[in-house]
Amino acid sequence: MAQRLLLLACGAAALLGVACLDALYEDVNPPDPAGGWVVCCQFGRVGTCPCDSVSGCSQELRACAGGSCVSSSAGSCGGADGGAPHLDGGSVDAGTDAGMPIEAYVPCCRMDGGTGFVGTCPCAGGSGCDGGAFTACRQGTCVLGGACP
Secondary structure, three states: OHHHHHHHHHHHHHHHHHHHHHHHHOOOOOOOOOOOEEEEEEOOEEEEEEOOOOOOOOOOEEEOHHHEEEEOOOOOOEOOEOEEEOOOOOEEEEEEEOOEEEEEEEEEEEEEOOEEEEEEEEEEOOOOOOOOOOEEOHHHEEEOOOOOO
16 A cells, blocks of 8 residues: 555656646747847848847848848849849849749738738839838748737
């Protein structure tokens, strides 16, 4: 009988220990940075980066086709098309899309179901575009209006 009580007590203690350690493995998002989130170029893909400056951050990127990007100091997105950076982070990048001349690719918020993801949008013809108003959020997500969830 004493042996059963000892095993029961040891088992209960082990479960309590595991339950206490469980909180160490939860994915808790860190607090938002002081300056919020900004669109940036991470490993050749458009994403979001924390801005630790309260006065804001400027990311030097050249948006390219298909959500890709390069540093704005790069001469081109690659391939045969050239490019020139815009001051707002967009770029002029020659090419075509379904026969329409592409004059620029800009960061934009692309909706997939109910979730927005930062990507790039082409600007065909005309005098350019701005990619629309959106708020950059953590982990490459975005919202079209309001604050990040």
